[in-house]
Every structure is written in structure tokens, then in C-alpha cells.
Amino acid sequence: MTSSPDGGRLALNLMHFARALRAAGLPVGPGKLLQAIEAVEAVGLGNRTDFYWALHAVLVDRHDQSELFDQAFHIFWRNPDILKRMMAMMLPTVRTDAAPDRPEMAQRLAEALHGSGPDPEGPEKTEIELDATFTVSATERLQEKDFEKMTGAEMAQAKRLLTRLALPLAEVTTRRHRPDPGGPRLDPRGTLRRMLRSGGDLADLARKRRRTRPPPLVVLCDISGSMTRYSRMLLHFMHAVTNDRDRVHSFVFGTRLTNITRHLRHKDVDVALDAVSGAVADWSGGTRIGTALHAFNRHWARRVLGQGAVVLLITDGLDRDAGEGLAAEAERLHKSCRRLVWLNPLLRWEGFAPKSSGIRALLPHVDDFRAAHSLNSLAGLADALSREGPRRAPGLRRWVKEAAG
Incomplete structure (x- = not known):
């Protein structure tokens, strides 16, 4: 970077932007910051789109980080004339009190951007705070909180709690x-x-x-665009389960099915998720549940569903193919396993109704229908699977009747 005042101001703005991304949960270090400066030098400041994709190419490693980067970019560099102002040596003002371009900004991103720049009102005031992060009441609130509404610090703590979550299946x-x-x-x-x-x-x-x-465990997780907010935490859950017990087989699907069992066996969760990101090509896209289940039934069912396997199907049931062929594949999967448990984040809503064609096609062929949006919901799943009871959950009949009606 040139040593002129222009270069110094641009580097300072990029440094504040990188700090905001790191505080929001993206792994952005000094090395990536230097690469970002070099990338901006290469593309120049004449086009906002080129500037966006130059930073995206350097600072984003995984598909699930793209949405957070997009929100951060449009908030930090909000003024559409910002590149001209930067060329004129004017620092952008970083504020978070105005509404962002998107209808809803992630809470952890707002928290990160709020502290990304110097305090315009003067020197910092020394405050004495009591850290109640690990008190019982704070932990209980965190366990009940929706993954979608967690801040960056809460998500980090939730991930630590997930590493200690065991999934004891009834023998x-x-x-x-x-x-x-x-x-x-x-x-x-x-x-x-x-x-x-x-x-x-x-x-x-x-x-x-x-x-x-304990029987084998098979996890089929939806990573489509409608599941983006939950797929990151659910992959941490899958990693914890894989490293807690043997005979666990993990798959993800969007428009195609991908076996990620080998990748999740890495003890380091960051290494495991980076390996998963490199192996999966359909992150945050459409959902073809019937096609994914067909691929599983044809190529994997005989290999992994022996000895009374339990299957966890994690999806919101929103199918791009409107449920075409889904009922037949779900029925075949149900007959091939000991128990089929459906985890649906949409079930957290009090007014949830099985109106989607994909949901109506799946419900008659599952043994349990549970929410998967918080630590408590996952802990409840562990408690339910640890007890030997009837194959079909008692409350499932109401959902099946409502879907049929």
C-alpha cells in the first residue's frame, strides 16, 4: 500500500471493517486484512460491485458466512457515494442507529459494528461490570433463546455448551x-x-x-437457504454427537445429498466445519428433499441403516419440488429404520400449521415431530431418545390429522 495519506485512510477503514467482521464471528485476522488491502489496490475504487467482491473473495471462507458479510458490508459502507468520498479522503461514518438495507439485521452484527470505530463523544469511561455469563439464570435464558436471536457472544457460549451435549440412545x-x-x-x-x-x-x-x-445414528440435515440461520449451530450439534459416540453417519442436503461423516470426525470443530464447507457445493440454495431422500435410500440405506438405526431428519419441510415423490421416499426410509425423528425449526412458532406440501407429505411417515431451534429443544431430544417407549410419539397423531385435513 502506498504511504500517502489516501492509503493510510483506506487501510484504516478496512481495518475497522475487518474488526467488525471478527467481532461478529468471522475468522478475520491480520493476514486477511493485508490481503484485502492488496485486493482493493488491484481492483481499484471506481466500481462498488468490484470493491464488494474483492473483499468477499478474501474475507469469506464458507458459504454460511456470506449473509453476515453482505449485511456488514451494506451497513458499514452504507452511503452509495462512499467510494468517491474515500477517494476524496473522507472517512465513512459508522453508525448503527439507522435501519439497515435489509429488513432485519443480525443482532450480533449490530453489536459488533457498534464497537468497531472510535467513540466520537470523547474518551472511554471506566465502568465496573459484573460478569454473570455463567450464572444459573443467564445459562437458563441462553438455553431457551432461539439460535436466530443470539448475539455473537451467546452463539460462542452455546457452541461450548453443545460440545458437552450427549445423545444417549436407548440400548x-x-x-x-x-x-x-x-x-x-x-x-x-x-x-x-x-x-x-x-x-x-x-x-x-x-x-x-x-x-x-446403542443403535446406529443417522443424521440428515437440510442446509438450504431457508435453513441458513440454523444450519451452523446444527452442524456443531452434529459434530458433538459424532465425537461422543461411535456408529454415527452424517449427511447434508440442499439440491443434492453429501456424506460428511468423515469430515465431522475431526476433533477440532473448526477444522471439521472447514472440511465440510469444502466438500459441499449446494449451501444456501434450494431444497429438493425428495431427491435427497431418494439418493440416500438408493445408495446409503443398506450401508448405514442396519441393526435398528435411528434417523434424525433436520429440515423445515419447505420443498422446491412441492413434495413431488417425497411421500414414497419418506415411507421407504421409515420402513428401513428403527425410528424416524423429524426436527423442524419452524415448530417453535405457536401458530405453526402444516400447510406446505412438503410438510404434509413427510408427517405421516415419521415417528416423532420436534422443534430444533434452541439448546433446550436439543436437550429435550436427547432426553426423549434415551428412554425406551412407543415407536410413534403420542402427540404425533394430532399433527398428522391436521396435515391430512
Whole structure:
């Protein structure tokens, strides 16, 4: 960058912008800031679109970061004449009290931009604050809060809590046996071995009982545009579950199905999600649920649905194909697994009604229908799956009847 005053002012503005993005949750460090300055030097300041995409190419790593970057860009560089003003050596004013271009700005972005520049009213005042982040009441509020409404700090704390979330599935009986003195069945081989050890003399009869173990878990998560606000936290949930137990298979889908099981096995969640981002090509696009389930039933069902697998289907049910072929594929999936649980973020609304054709096609073929919008909803799922009960949830009949009507 040139050492002229122009370059210094431009670099200062880019530094404030990078700080705002980092405070809002994007991994923007000094190296990316230097790359952003070089990119702006390369494209120049004559075109706002070129300026936008130059910064986007350097500062955005994953598809799920694009919306946050877009909001931050249009708020920070709000004035449409800002590039001409920058060329005239005038600093942009960063304010967040006016309404942004988008109808609703993310709360964590507003919080980040509010502290991205110097305080125009004078020096900072020293304040004494009590940190109640980990008090019981604050934690309870966080557990009930919608993922969509969380600030950056709350999302970071929620992710830490998700790493400690276990998903204990009720154990199922297998065909294998284990020795048990009080078992209900005789063990002829075990009895013979006892007699051989005693030189052929009579020995006590050995007994055995069937082994039990948790069933396999299969997660199918929607990453389409309508699920963007929740897919990030749900991927953290999937990572925590994958690293908590064995025999977990994870898939994501938008317009196509992608197996991300291998990527989520990385212990470091950031490394895992970066690997997922590189493997998935249809982030924040349309949703073709029927096509995704067809691909799963055809290519993966026989491999991963053995031994009474439990399937978690995470989607809002808004299908671009209007539910075409979805009912048949959902029925086949339901018959192939031990239990099919549908997690839908839209269920958080009190006035929710199954009016979408995709929702109506799915509901008759699931065993449980639950919300997935907060830490409490995910904890409730863990509690429900840890208990052995009826295959179909008692409250599901009402939703199926409403969808049919």
C-alpha cells in the first residue's frame, strides 16, 4: 500500500471493517486484512460491485458466512457515494442507529459494528461490570433463546455448551450373547469349557443373556437457504454427537445429498466445519428433499441403516419440488429404520400449521415431530431418545390429522 495519506485512510477503514467482521464471528485476522488491502489496490475504487467482491473473495471462507458479510458490508459502507468520498479522503461514518438495507439485521452484527470505530463523544469511561455469563439464570435464558436471536457472544457460549451435549440412545437387544450367571438361557459351550477345565467332572451350568448396545445414528440435515440461520449451530450439534459416540453417519442436503461423516470426525470443530464447507457445493440454495431422500435410500440405506438405526431428519419441510415423490421416499426410509425423528425449526412458532406440501407429505411417515431451534429443544431430544417407549410419539397423531385435513 502506498504511504500517502489516501492509503493510510483506506487501510484504516478496512481495518475497522475487518474488526467488525471478527467481532461478529468471522475468522478475520491480520493476514486477511493485508490481503484485502492488496485486493482493493488491484481492483481499484471506481466500481462498488468490484470493491464488494474483492473483499468477499478474501474475507469469506464458507458459504454460511456470506449473509453476515453482505449485511456488514451494506451497513458499514452504507452511503452509495462512499467510494468517491474515500477517494476524496473522507472517512465513512459508522453508525448503527439507522435501519439497515435489509429488513432485519443480525443482532450480533449490530453489536459488533457498534464497537468497531472510535467513540466520537470523547474518551472511554471506566465502568465496573459484573460478569454473570455463567450464572444459573443467564445459562437458563441462553438455553431457551432461539439460535436466530443470539448475539455473537451467546452463539460462542452455546457452541461450548453443545460440545458437552450427549445423545444417549436407548440400548437395543442384539443377537449376540454375553456370559451372565443369572442369565435366562443355558450356555452349552460355556458349560463344556468348565467341564474341560475341571478334567471332565461335572460343573455348574453356565448361563448367558443377550448383549445390548446403542443403535446406529443417522443424521440428515437440510442446509438450504431457508435453513441458513440454523444450519451452523446444527452442524456443531452434529459434530458433538459424532465425537461422543461411535456408529454415527452424517449427511447434508440442499439440491443434492453429501456424506460428511468423515469430515465431522475431526476433533477440532473448526477444522471439521472447514472440511465440510469444502466438500459441499449446494449451501444456501434450494431444497429438493425428495431427491435427497431418494439418493440416500438408493445408495446409503443398506450401508448405514442396519441393526435398528435411528434417523434424525433436520429440515423445515419447505420443498422446491412441492413434495413431488417425497411421500414414497419418506415411507421407504421409515420402513428401513428403527425410528424416524423429524426436527423442524419452524415448530417453535405457536401458530405453526402444516400447510406446505412438503410438510404434509413427510408427517405421516415419521415417528416423532420436534422443534430444533434452541439448546433446550436439543436437550429435550436427547432426553426423549434415551428412554425406551412407543415407536410413534403420542402427540404425533394430532399433527398428522391436521396435515391430512
